[in-house]
Amino acid sequence: MEGLTVGDVAAAARLVFGDPHQPLAGVTTDSREADLRGKLYVALRGARVDGHDFVPEAVAKGAACLLIEDRALALARKLHAEGKLGAAAVAPDSLKALGDLARGYRSKLGVKIVAITGSAGKTSVKDFVHAILTTTYRTVSAVRSFNNAIGVPMTILRMTPDTQAGVLEIGMNHPGEIDALCRMADPDLVAITTVGAAHLGFFKSLRHVALAKSEILTAGADGIPAFLPADSPFLPLLKRRAARKKVITFGYAASADWRVKPVRSSLKRMEFAVSQHLYRCPNFGEHHLANVALAIGIAAQFAVPAKKIEAAIRSLKLPPGRGEIVRAGPHWIINDSYNANPGSMSAALKRVGTLGRILAARNDRRDVVLVLGDMLELGSKSKYYHVLLGKEARRIRPSRVLFVGKEGPSFRKGFLISGGRGTALTLMESLEDVKTEIQSWMRTERKMLILFKASNQVKLGTVVEAVCQGDRN
Numbered sequence: 001m002e003g004l005t006v007g008d009v010a011a012a013a014r015l016v017f018g019d020p021h022q023p024l025a026g027v028t029t030d031s032r033e034a035d036l037r038g039k040l041y042v043a044l045r046g047a048r049v050d051g052h053d054f055v056p057e058a059v060a061k062g063a064a065c066l067l068i069e070d071r072a073l074a075l076a077r078k079l080h081a082e083g084k085l086g087a088a089a090v091a092p093d094s095l096k097a098l099g100d101l102a103r104g105y106r107s108k109l110g111v112k113i114v115a116i117t118g119s120a121g122k123t124s125v126k127d128f129v130h131a132i133l134t135t136t137y138r139t140v141s142a143v144r145s146f147n148n149a150i151g152v153p154m155t156i157l158r159m160t161p162d163t164q165a166g167v168l169e170i171g172m173n174h175p176g177e178i179d180a181l182c183r184m185a186d187p188d189l190v191a192i193t194t195v196g197a198a199h200l201g202f203f204k205s206l207r208h209v210a211l212a213k214s215e216i217l218t219a220g221a222d223g224i225p226a227f228l229p230a231d232s233p234f235l236p237l238l239k240r241r242a243a244r245k246k247v248i249t250f251g252y253a254a255s256a257d258w259r260v261k262p263v264r265s266s267l268k269r270m271e272f273a274v275s276q277h278l279y280r281c282p283n284f285g286e287h288h289l290a291n292v293a294l295a296i297g298i299a300a301q302f303a304v305p306a307k308k309i310e311a312a313i314r315s316l317k318l319p320p321g322r323g324e325i326v327r328a329g330p331h332w333i334i335n336d337s338y339n340a341n342p343g344s345m346s347a348a349l350k351r352v353g354t355l356g357r358i359l360a361a362r363n364d365r366r367d368v369v370l371v372l373g374d375m376l377e378l379g380s381k382s383k384y385y386h387v388l389l390g391k392e393a394r395r396i397r398p399s400r401v402l403f404v405g406k407e408g409p410s411f412r413k414g415f416l417i418s419g420g421r422g423t424a425l426t427l428m429e430s431l432e433d434v435k436t437e438i439q440s441w442m443r444t445e446r447k448m449l450i451l452f453k454a455s456n457q458v459k460l461g462t463v464v465e466a467v468c469q470g471d472r473n
Helices: 006-012 051-060 070-082 093-108 122-133 151-159 177-185 205-220 234-240 286-301 306-315 342-361 377-397 409-415 431-442 460-472
Strands: 014-019 040-041 067-068 087-092 111-118 139-141 167-170 189-192 227-228 248-250 258-266 268-276 277-282 324-328 333-334 368-373 400-404 425-428 448-453
Touching: 006 014, 006 067, 006 087, 006 093, 006 139, 006 286, 014 070, 040 051, 040 093, 040 111, 051 067, 051 070, 051 377, 067 070, 067 093, 070 087, 093 177, 111 122, 111 177, 122 139, 122 167, 122 286, 122 306, 122 368, 151 167, 151 177, 151 234, 177 205, 177 425, 189 286, 205 234, 227 234, 227 286, 248 286, 258 286, 268 286, 277 286, 277 306, 286 342, 324 460, 333 460, 342 368, 342 377, 342 448, 342 460, 368 377, 377 409, 400 409, 400 431, 425 431, 431 448, 431 460, 448 460
Parallel strands: 040 067, 067 087, 111 167, 111 189, 139 167, 189 227, 227 248, 248 258, 333 448, 368 400, 368 448, 400 425
Antiparallel strands: 014 087, 258 268, 268 277, 324 333
16 A cells, blocks of 8 residues: 555645645644655644745745645745645645545555543553554554644554554544544544543533543444443443443443552552553552553453563553653652643542652651642633642642642632641742742752642643753753
8 A cells, every 4th residue: 555645635635736646755734844855734724823824934845745725825836836846735724634634544544543532541541552552563643642633633644554553642622523533533442531520611511521522432333442431420321322332441440341450559660450460560640550451451452462561561651741750859749730630630639648658658758749730621610629629639738839820719718628727828920939939949958749730721841840950950
């Protein structure tokens, strides 16, 4: 089978000029890439910039074909007449055409595709599955959290005729998004990690979140495996939606097909059993064990040998900002700054409590410090969930708490009514103030265990980066 060609682009948009048989070296939407030789450049309109403004730059860097909207057609013809551009295709909406291109290209690939969605854990599970499948198959997976109308087609278009397995992360914050992305991906296996209070600002209730997530269960052919969370209160609903699939469950529940049971934890490792088989992995926190069990179950569907699964599990890594532990001098930082919702916040706080107890048992006593921020997209339930967060934070008895964001008063209410000391909590005005305060604390002689967690738009990750960079300096 041949790889991506200008002809594939012509099937998704109107080819203005060019040879349909011409092969393409790849696809990009970013004119800033150093080398675009032989690639298709797709010009997309963004909230701040328009990719059509950078067509000359993309062509100068060697782009072999353009996928553009009508307003750039005259420029494309001019570049072609000057001998600088070989092919161009036009569509009313270049983003839709990108999706159509990916859907058509996927249909001619022999690859087996895994599609993963969920309110939390999507990226971690995607990376875990990729780590296991690459022991046996030529595998392509989404980069970072490329899970939207741009990221999903771009991941598909990175696949080649030699790719044997593809792992896609499917995101959403509105009904219908998952359905559209899955029609493009046509998966051979689907999975839902969790259903939780994420994106509630766009939905009437948690049940409506579950219904949106369940769109993935109608994707692909009848009879393909569909992995569902056994511990979810929405499991009956999800099973009904997956009636035409081969339902497989995972989690802590005794009824789970891939049941996970924690055995013991040390500072660096966790030992656990999945369906009677013992495994070891880095200590990511027990809340990640269900994600690991899901990855093991998916690998079994691909017939990955047991010894390869075990070896891959021992070497798993978390994606950046999803809970990795970073040393900063004598202090330990849990960088969970990438994103947050009520479920993932709760799990992160429990992890901090567990690590504190493990350290105390080793006579390594540390001040527990929480640096938290807003959980976004919770709509009318935002204040309610931030009050609950304050209560949960109090339960692990932190020495100090910093909170940044508009929901600080709600967090403080929950923290104080559950017995927290007002002197232990500071509501911060800016990230710069957070950084200054944390750096001041880190210069003291007391060792700290510091959790950073908030929704990604809060940008707590920039504080983690600055604090760690300062320590290296």
